[in-house]
Amino acid sequence: MLGATAHADGLFPLPNLQPGNPSAPTPDPAAPAPSAPATPGAPAADSGAEPPLGVQPVPNTPVESLPEHADHANIAEPGPQPGTKASALAAVTPSFTREWVVSPSGNDAGDGSAAQPFRTIAKAITQANPGEVVRVLAGTYNERILLADNVKPGTAEAKITLQGEGRPHLIPGNGGGALVQVRRPNWVIDGFDIDVQGQAFFGVTFEGNVQGSVLANSELHHGGGGAGVTTFGNATGATIENNHIHDFVRNTGNKDSHGVVVQPTSHDITVRNNDIHDNSGDSVQCLGPEGFSSLPPADGLVVENNHLYGNRENAVDIKTCHNVAIRNNRMHQFRPTSTAKGDVVVVHYSAQNVTVEDNEIYDGAKGISVGGNHEGPLPTGIIIRRNRVHDITTEGGGEGTGIRLENSNGTVVVNNTIARVATALIIGHGTGGPTQSPVVQNNIVDAAPVAVDLGGQAPGMKMAANLFPAGAQFKQNGALQGLDQFKAATGDTTSTSGPSDLGEAFAPGAAAVDKGTDVGLPFCGASPDIGAVELGC
Numbered sequence: 250m251l252g253a254t255a256h257a258d259g260l261f262p263l264p265n266l267q268p269g270n271p272s273a274p275t276p277d278p279a280a281p282a283p284s285a286p287a288t289p290g291a292p293a294a295d296s297g298a299e300p301p302l303g304v305q306p307v308p309n310t311p312v313e314s315l316p317e318h319a320d321h322a323n324i325a326e327p328g329p330q331p332g333t334k335a336s337a338l339a340a341v342t343p344s345f346t347r348e349w350v351v352s353p354s355g356n357d358a359g360d361g362s363a364a365q366p367f368r369t370i371a372k373a374i375t376q377a378n379p380g381e382v383v384r385v386l387a388g389t390y391n392e393r394i395l396l397a398d399n400v401k402p403g404t405a406e407a408k409i410t411l412q413g414e415g416r417p418h419l420i421p422g423n424g425g426g427a428l429v430q431v432r433r434p435n436w437v438i439d440g441f442d443i444d445v446q447g448q449a450f451f452g453v454t455f456e457g458n459v460q461g462s463v464l465a466n467s468e469l470h471h472g473g474g475g476a477g478v479t480t481f482g483n484a485t486g487a488t489i490e491n492n493h494i495h496d497f498v499r500n501t502g503n504k505d506s507h508g509v510v511v512q513p514t515s516h517d518i519t520v521r522n523n524d525i526h527d528n529s530g531d532s533v534q535c536l537g538p539e540g541f542s543s544l545p546p547a548d549g550l551v552v553e554n555n556h557l558y559g560n561r562e563n564a565v566d567i568k569t570c571h572n573v574a575i576r577n578n579r580m581h582q583f584r585p586t587s588t589a590k591g592d593v594v595v596v597h598y599s600a601q602n603v604t605v606e607d608n609e610i611y612d613g614a615k616g617i618s619v620g621g622n623h624e625g626p627l628p629t630g631i632i633i634r635r636n637r638v639h640d641i642t643t644e645g646g647g648e649g650t651g652i653r654l655e656n657s658n659g660t661v662v663v664n665n666t667i668a669r670v671a672t673a674l675i676i677g678h679g680t681g682g683p684t685q686s687p688v689v690q691n692n693i694v695d696a697a698p699v700a701v702d703l704g705g706q707a708p709g710m711k712m713a714a715n716l717f718p719a720g721a722q723f724k725q726n727g728a729l730q731g732l733d734q735f736k737a738a739t740g741d742t743t744s745t746s747g748p749s750d751l752g753e754a755f756a757p758g759a760a761a762v763d764k765g766t767d768v769g770l771p772f773c774g775a776s777p778d779i780g781a782v783e784l785g786c
């Protein structure tokens with residue numbers, strides 16, 4: 250009941266809303282997830298190389314040096330697999346038709362030129378037209394930035410840029426609401442230090458038509474509200490990119506303060522290449538309406554190439570939201586707490602069409618969890634593929650599970666590599682409903698005392714072409730058995746056991762190369778490889 254508590258606290262803005270579009274097309278669950286929309290603030294590089302897993306060190310942005318943190322190195326090659334696209338990022342040098350200047354030593358009676366800068370951002374933004382830039386010089390600004398009817402909208406071809414220079418320091422000062430409130434399309438907010446100073450406000454909010462609006466290259470930190478960034482009120486088309494978001498902490502109520510929270514009625518939101526950590530809730534949460542509203546769920550969310558770690562709850566928490574892609578992220582450092590079980594990624598409530606692919610997940614108590622809490626329909630259209638899930642531990646009372654399917658309809662778990670866990674897969678224990686017709690194929694399990702723990706509620710399960718460690722133990726309704734017995738009981742005729750001989754970055758060995766079954770994903774060589782990495786491309 251996270252939403253209920255958040256709403257009761259009055260920290261989630263929930264204005265009058267127009268209903269969303271319930272008939273929005275849904276992707277074919279068998280197809281690769283859609284590419285993210287182009288982001289004008291950082292267009293895709295055309296080097297032809299796939300971007301690495303995890304955050305990319307885009308030059309001259311706050312994330313440039315973050316991958317050098319201890320234990321935070323991006324995984325080595327091979328990187329993402331054929332058919333999966335994330336956007337490679339590059340720094341850009343835009344040109345502007347006119348500039349306005351704001352300085353702590355300025356005066357709003359000036360003309361906003363470099364010689365006579367304004368004193369307040371509020372003054373400058375009312376002057377700016379499409380294609381122009383507001384340069385905010387270094388210093389501290391004790392004001393709220395409201396981009397609403399008081400400013401012009403940018404256009405797709407000519408955005409309006411609010412450019413911090415020397416990381417100007419925004420602090421809450423007097424007044425209420427988020428430090429930056431975006432309600433206009435095609436505005437770029439770039440290069441700020443947004444310091445919420447422990448107050449119960451969001452750092453940045455997006456609301457209404459914000460198509461093409463971007464929060465980029467900023468640091469957001471030390472808030473005590475619902476999140477660093479939120480989208481709500483039919484927020485459509487916002488991008489949150491290249492930011493460092495950390496230390497959003499609440500110690501009251503449900504204690505949830507997230508890096509980014511996407512609320513019901515949001516559409517087409519992109520969260521890309523951010524470093525988000527040490528929050529009291531999740532790095533990224535897609536909040537469903539359960540318990541606090543009858544609004545339509547968020548529809549269209551891409552969470553890619555982020556580095557998400559060390560929160561009190563989860564890296565990514567997807568509740569009732571539709572059409573979500575979580576890909577190419579590096580996520581780690583989660584342990585059980587009073588309100589969470591150390592799950593790194595959770596997909597639950599009535600989530601629909603959620604693809605979790607090409608992520609690296611490690612150092613948690615549970616890698617990926619589907620189902621559990623729900624009201625109404627089971628999660629459906631969930632695809633978990635080509636993830637590297639490793640070093641999942643029972644430390645601190647954790648379950649030590651790679652992937653757990655608790656309840657859902659038609660979840661597909663294919664081509665994952667799960668290594669160094671207590672139990673690789675837990676399926677169909679039935680809390681909150683059955684795990685209906687799961688598909689579990691082409692996965693490598695390496696170094697797990699229990700390979701699969703199968704409960705009595707996985708009707709229609711299809712299990713095939715997995716590679717288990719030699720001597721692997723399986724559990725069926727609590728009874729231990731060997732592979733042959735497990736295969737006979739589950740109708741699996743093609744899974745094998747043997748050494749997976751995992752190489753660098755979990756490259757598969759001979760028992761896995763070209764030994765998989767065709768699950769409709771692109772592959773190289775004679776047949777698909779088993780596991781998350783396809784060799785020979």
Ligand SMILES: [Ca+2]
Nearest residue numbers: 531562563566
């Ligand atoms: Ca959570």
Ligand SMILES: [Ca+2]
Nearest residue numbers: 773774776778
């Ligand atoms: Ca192959």
